Amino acid sequence: MTMRRYWYYPGCSGHASARDYQRSVALISPALGLDLVEVEDWNCCGTTAMTSVEPRLSVVLSARNLALAEEAGGRADLVVTCNSCYAILRRAQEQYARRREVRAEVDEALAGIGRRYSGTVRVRHLLEVLVRDVGLDALRERVRRPLSGLRLAPYYGCLLGRPRNDFEDPEEPLSMDRLLEATGATVVRFDRKSKCCGGALITTHEEAALELVREVLSEAAAREARAVVTACPMCQFNLDAYQAKVNAAFGTRLRLPVLYFSQVLGLSLGFGASELGLGQRFVPVGGVGKL
Amino acid sequence: MRAVQSQVPGRGPLPVVGEADLDGKFVVTVMELSGEDGLLGCIQCGTCTGSCQLSSWMDYTPRRIVDMVRKGLAREVLASRAIWYCASCYYCTVRCPRGIKLTEVLYALKSLALARGYAEPGAPAPAFYRTFFEVVGRYGRLYEPGLMIGVALRSGFGRLFRLAPLGLGMLRRGKMALLPERVRAVDEVRALMERVSRGLVRR
Numbered sequence: 001m002t003m004r005r006y007w008y009y010p011g012c013s014g015h016a017s018a019r020d021y022q023r024s025v026a027l028i029s030p031a032l033g034l035d036l037v038e039v040e041d042w043n044c045c046g047t048t049a050m051t052s053v054e055p056r057l058s059v060v061l062s063a064r065n066l067a068l069a070e071e072a073g074g075r076a077d078l079v080v081t082c083n084s085c086y087a088i089l090r091r092a093q094e095q096y097a098r099r100r101e102v103r104a105e106v107d108e109a110l111a112g113i114g115r116r117y118s119g120t121v122r123v124r125h126l127l128e129v130l131v132r133d134v135g136l137d138a139l140r141e142r143v144r145r146p147l148s149g150l151r152l153a154p155y156y157g158c159l160l161g162r163p164r165n166d167f168e169d170p171e172e173p174l175s176m177d178r179l180l181e182a183t184g185a186t187v188v189r190f191d192r193k194s195k196c197c198g199g200a201l202i203t204t205h206e207e208a209a210l211e212l213v214r215e216v217l218s219e220a221a222a223r224e225a226r227a228v229v230t231a232c233p234m235c236q237f238n239l240d241a242y243q244a245k246v247n248a249a250f251g252t253r254l255r256l257p258v259l260y261f262s263q264v265l266g267l268s269l270g271f272g273a274s275e276l277g278l279g280q281r282f283v284p285v286g287g288v289g290k291l
Numbered sequence: 292m293r294a295v296q297s298q299v300p301g302r303g304p305l306p307v308v309g310e311a312d313l314d315g316k317f318v319v320t321v322m323e324l325s326g327e328d329g330l331l332g333c334i335q336c337g338t339c340t341g342s343c344q345l346s347s348w349m350d351y352t353p354r355r356i357v358d359m360v361r362k363g364l365a366r367e368v369l370a371s372r373a374i375w376y377c378a379s380c381y382y383c384t385v386r387c388p389r390g391i392k393l394t395e396v397l398y399a400l401k402s403l404a405l406a407r408g409y410a411e412p413g414a415p416a417p418a419f420y421r422t423f424f425e426v427v428g429r430y431g432r433l434y435e436p437g438l439m440i441g442v443a444l445r446s447g448f449g450r451l452f453r454l455a456p457l458g459l460g461m462l463r464r465g466k467m468a469l470l471p472e473r474v475r476a477v478d479e480v481r482a483l484m485e486r487v488s489r490g491l492v493r494r
Contacts (some may be wrong), residue, residue: 010434012432013433015432015468015472016433016435016466016467017461017466017467017468019465019466020465020466039478041474041475042399042474043427043431043432043474043477043479043480044431044432044480045425045432046427047423047433048379048398049419049423049424050420050423050424050427051379051398052397052398052401052402052405052420053401053402053420053421053423053424054402054407054487054488054489055324055325055326055395055398055399055402055405056487056489057484060483060486060487061427061480061483061484064479064480065485087381088353092345099326102326103488106328109482109483109486109487110483112482112483113476113479113482113483113488115479122320143336144480158378158381158382159381162380162381162384162385162394163381163383163384163385163394170381170385170386176314187393195344195380196344196378196380196382198378199378199379199380200419201345201376201378203373203415203442204375204414204415204416204418204419205348205415207375208348208376209378210347212344212378227494232474241457241460241461279464280299280413280464280465281461
């Protein structure tokens with residue numbers, strides 16, 4: 001099997017609240033011919049929090065990560081697994097390419113720390129790499145344990161397709177639907193697939209964010225999904241860790257495990273539930289992990 | 292003194308402000324900071340408000356915020372609750388028929404509210420953003436316990452007690468690092484932050 005080489009940016013959550021995500025990615029990647037190497041000494045991308053403190057801040061912080069990948073060389077694509085990192089790093093990549101004054105500011109700031117960037121790194125989400133570079137046919141061929149009969153709700157959240165990019169549709173994304181179908185699972189219709197989970201509002205305006213979480217989970221339940229599948233640590237956290245609070249606040253009886261697409265894919269490739277980190281969640285996976 | 296009123300219906304009345312209290316340059320400041328120079332082309336269609344999942348929580352809806360920015364109601368916009376309810380979901384941005392990236396405008400407004408001292412230090416969102424900034428300045432990466440404790444210090448310890456069960460739940464599930472990870476070249480991160488945020492962040 002030829003290995004495809006990429007730089008990998010786990011993001012802060014990849015080393016903390018989404019360690020199970022990272023674990024499953026580390027497990028499935030080599031099995032699918034992906035050689036992901038973590039960028040040395042990466043820093044926080046800045047996310048929406050820093051962008052709100054100063055709109056340029058996350059561009060400059062992200063640019064350091066892009067510069068580190070470029071300096072190390074040998075691989076053109078930087079693979080990201082967090083949707084927020086993805087949107088913020090892409091925003092940096094685009095502003096750097098399109099806006100002269102931003103480029104000047106970034107160049108100057110990087111020069112101040114003895115680094116330079118020339119704009120060659122391409123930021124990509126792991127989901128895109130799986131669907132486009134590995135390909136659905138190759139994925140299908142590697143499935144050892146088809147997840148037949150498992151009904152899954154694909155939840156993309158905001159930042160995979162928004163703002164516009166060359167990968168996903170801003171409102172009707174399909175890549176995860178296709179990937180989950182390749183595992184043999186049944187993908188339910190899911191109209192709220194690209195709605196917002198509340199993001200950081202879960203910390204700052206919990207009441208408002210809980211309503212958004214409820215909307216997503218209750219559609220999944222109404223469609224009789226056994227689990228919700230995400231591609232983002234923020235979405236996973238809000239839907240999983242706050243599910244009990246949603247039930248308490250709205251009198252619902254939701255009990256939906258929230259998995260990462262990499263974990264579902266891992267199950268179908270024959271990996272075990274615990275090595276994929278399926279135990280590390282608030283709502284237990286139950287029967288979903290025993291398939 | 293001429294009173295400025297909104298010409299289009301929306302949630303509640305627009306504040307009545309005397310001409311002398313209007314900031315004629317506000318729209319230019321916002322356009323420069325956000326890079327969205329098409330704000331004057333907004334047709335007030337309300338697609339942003341209709342697409343916003345948080346607009347029902349806002350004191351002024353997104354369409355209204357644009358209207359107010361253009362009229363120079365700087366103080367009212369920057370002191371509003373609305374701007375802190377933006378979750379940066381980008382629905383307004385992808386749907387705007389005039390191609391205005393309203394999410395970018397909201398980043399700029401939050402930034403101005405922090406810089407000009409409109410955001411109350413204890414209010415949850417400003418406390419969250421300020422603390423996030425400090426934590427990344429210290430470690431170069433996010434450190435969740437540091438964020439939680441910092442937010443609590445700013446907005447009252449009641450919050451820490453409410454967050455404690457969640458933190459313990461995360462810890463038990465291996466979802467929280469006890470010790471922070473520090474970027475080796477954290478000085479580089481600090482230098483970048485210092486350079487870009489100079490003069491903007493008021494502690």
